[in-house]
Amino acid sequence: MTSQEILQQEFGLIADLIRAHAQERPRHPALIKDDSVLDYGTLDSMMDRVAASLQRDGIAAGSSIAICATAGIEYGVVFLGALRAGVVVAPLAPSSTPESLALMVRDCGAKLLFLDQSVAAAIDAAGIPAAVGRISLDDSSVGKPLQAWLAATESKPAPVAIEPDAAFNIIYSSGTTGAPKGIVQPHRMRWQHVRRASGSGYDVSAVTICSTPLYSNTTLVSFFPALAGGGAVVLMSKFDAAKFVALAEKYRATHAMLVPVQYQRIMDLPDFDRHDLKSFRMKFCTSAPFSAALKGDILNRWPGGLIEYYGMTEGGGTCVLQAHEHPTKLHTVGRPAPGHDIRLIDEQGNEVAQGEIGEVVGRSPAMMRGYFNQPAKTSEAEWYDREGNRFIRTGDVGRFDAEGFLTLMDRKKDMIISGGFNVYPSDLEAVLFQHDAVADAAVVGVQSRQWGETPVAFIQLRPGSSETADSIQRWANERLGKTQRLTAVQILPSLPRSAIGKVLKRELRDRYVRS
Incomplete structure (x- = not known):
């Protein structure tokens, strides 16, 4: 089958598409990192060697491996090669605490790291x-060198039949205590991402810059469609605004998926308007609140279209805002994508009337199978309509306007999105409660120009304690992951609570803003 024939199928495999591209254009660049370029012919051969090596080591289809590293060509090769063998990939965040890393490796049952x-x-x-x-x-001494582990050149894996609902990868939520939630995404879900992106100009001439980590679903919803289309992917191990625009000019980039804080840093470059970015066809954004003012600035000064995706790693429903086509709707996250059913429900699980506010739930062909090994958590994330159709709850609260555009009012949950990464206040609070001087604690997210949002803690000390806010902040940050660290700690005589004992986090957030 040709690559175009595969792309037209209702369901297909990304690994098969890469093989087709390798046969059609073996010397076309696939992965680029710094001065290294891997073409499709070599990528396809390397994927075979990875798959054959996994099978040689007894890692069968449906088993898991874990990857924990900075973005690079080898990372991509191993991820893609594992998919060819039907092996499930758990990409782990290097910024996680050692405790979280151990929990995630153990939870996914990885045979290799x-x-x-x-x-x-x-x-x-x-x-x-x-x-x-x-x-x-990287062939360092931290493990057996990849080149020594790989099967011989020209090795071929045994063919593997992969069903649509077979697990593709496990994306872990953040967490420093307890078991992080592993979101199991099936091959069917990833194929839907490829099909959704097919109308955005991802073809053999496309050049996509991936500047967010490969363990992030934000990156993967761009990484896989770019390769599925046969284009080149430029990998950045760490985002830097000036380097991004330099790479975009050098490679005549056509696509990029960025989080709002990255857009802000790029648009804030003093020399931004002197860069030639006319090659861009489409830019994407997801993962965090995206202000209307920033969207407008991008539309005015950065050539090419701008699409915002609103959805969850768990899948369910996605809203799409084609900002370049709807400049009067920049305050919204767009309308439900084709084939996506987005509804709003009240606290009792009943659908709300048109124009009313409710929790966002969604259903589509792109949905997680569930949280790995956590059926109770999976059940909590689900909502069923009267016909028994399964939806995924977002925890976000919104309202549809008369034209079907969704405006997010607030988050029902208190999750903080800092630099595009999810930070859960309960995880940070659990760490703070381990400090002997802390009697009560609450963490809220406050606006940050640098990160979008950043966590701030409010503490009530135990009687007689002489600890300072600075000392508690240092103590906590030594125990938190890099993306979770507290920006500030404030000590209060007591935390404000409602009549039923719930901490009034909005009051704390407002107090911090006023201080």
Whole structure:
């Protein structure tokens, strides 16, 4: 089958598309990182070697591997090769605490852990069992070098039949205590992402810059469609606004998926208007609140279209705002994508009337199978309509206007999105409660120009304690992941609570803004 024939199928495999591109254009660039370029012919061959190596090591289809490393060509090769073998990939955040890393590796049942030198210390501190083999992506001494682990050149894996609902990857939510939630995304869901993106100009001439980490679903919803279309993907191991625009000019970039804080930093570059970015066809944004003012600035000064996606890693329903076509709707997150059913429900689970506010729930062909090994959490995330159709709850509160555009009013949950990453206040509060001087604690997200949002803690000390806010902040940040660290700590005589004992976090947030 040709790549175009595969793309027209109701369901297909991304690994098969890459093989088709390798046969049609073997020398076309697939993955680019710094001065290294991997073409489709070599990528396809490397994927075969990875798949054959996994099968040689007894890692069968449906089993899991974990990857914890900075973005790079080898990372992409291992991820894609595992998919060809039907092996499930759990990409883990290097910024996680050692405790979280250990929990995630254990939870997903990874037989192998692919890592690099940048995460070696955290992995060692995590105390991951020796039975989990370590493969070094950068050929450092942190594991068996990738080149030594790979099967011989020209090795071919045994064919594997992969069903649409087979697990593709497990994306973990953030967490420092308890078991982080592993979101199981099936092959069917990833294929829907490919099909959704097919109308956005992802073809063999496309050049996509991936500047967010490969463990993030934000990146993967751009990474896989770009390769499925046969274009080139430029990988950045760490985002830098000036480097991004330099790479965009150098490679004549056509696509990018960025989070709002990255857009803000790019638009704030003093020399932004001197850069030639006319090659861009489409820019995307997701993962965090995207202000109407910032959208407007991008439309005015950055060539190409701008699309905002509103949805969850868990899937369900997605709203799409084609900002370049609807400049009067920049305060919204758009309308439901074709084939996506988005509804609003009240506290009792009943649908609300048109124009009323309710919790956003969604249903589509792109939905998680559930939270890995956590059926109770999966059940909590689901809502069923009267016909028994399954929806995913977002925890966000919104309202549809008369034209079907969704405006988000607030988040029902108190999740903080900092730099595009989810930060859960309950995780930070659990760490704070471990401090001997802390009697009560609450964490809220406040606006930040640098990060979009950033966590701030409010503390009530135990009687007689002489601890300072600075000392508690240092203590907590030593125990939190990099994306979770507190920007500030304030000590209060007591935390404001409602009549039923609930901490009034909005009052705390307002108090911080006024201070």
